[in-house]
Amino acid sequence: MTKRVMILATDGFEQSELIKPKANLEKAGIETEVVSLEEGSIRGWDQKDWGESVAVDKTVDAIENCDGYDALLLPGGQMNPDILRMNERAVAIVREFALADKPIAAICHAPWLLAEAGLIDGKTVTSWPSIRTDLKNAGANVVDQEVATDGKFITSRNPDDIPAFSKALIDMLGETVADSELEAA
Template identity: 75%
Template sequence: MTKRVMILATDGFEQSELFDPKANLEDAGFETEIVSLESGEIKGWDEDDWGKSIAVDKTVDEIANCEGYDALLLPGGQINPDLLRVNERAVAIVREFDAAGKPIAAICHAPWLLIEAGVIDGKTATCYTSIRTDLENAGAKVVDQEVAEDGNIITSRNPDDIPAFSEALIAQLKSDVREAA
């Protein structure tokens, strides 16, 4: 059975941090599904202006729990995680994936969601420079490297880290496949 990755995002996601990992996951044989706050389409942010849109497959309110998904991908951008972290259901989804021990991959500003969900305390993590203090204040051990893995939590700093970020998530998904066999 093909592994499925939920991509939780809304308007203002960093375009490369959604589209590139999504393509990398699909190229590796995994299915992806876009989950957002509202149905229709969400629009990305591309460096200094609005970018491409992508269709939403389901809304957060249509997700009963994290069953049927094998991992959670949280793209960054400044706007996207800031909007998601004030939505109770979006934050609950992050908590559910963590409680189930399923991989959660957060890049750039997306660790704000890990903070809001209360799942980062005591973990080693990385993020975009401007939110490092937020992560430290939430109890994380912050490192400055392209990818940090601590249990099921995978974090990266910025779009330059996407190759390593994608590889880490794909490796955890493949490792899980071997363990289940």
């Protein structure tokens, strides 16, 4: 049976942190679905300006629960997770994946959502340097490494970590893809 991953994002996602992991998952035969706050499309942030738009498949309000999904992918960017953590339904979705013991992969600033959902106390995580104090204050053991995996949580620091980040999620889902096929930032 084909695995499905929800990608939860909104305007201001770090372009490479959504587009590249999405492509890597799809190369491994995993279906992806972009879920956001509003219908239509969302715009990425590409280093210093607005980047490409990505079509939204469903809104957070259309998601009753995490049934039908095998994992959750949270791209970073500074704006994206900051906006999402202010939306009660988005935070509830993150919590539901954790309660269902399904993998959650968060990169860059996206671990903010894990903290907002109250999920990282005692967990080992990594992130973009500027939010590490926030994660420590939420009770996490914060490390500086390419990928930190603790139970079903996979976290990474930045776009340079995308191949390892993608591979960790693909492996956790029991699928495979050659390292040479993984797209980088």
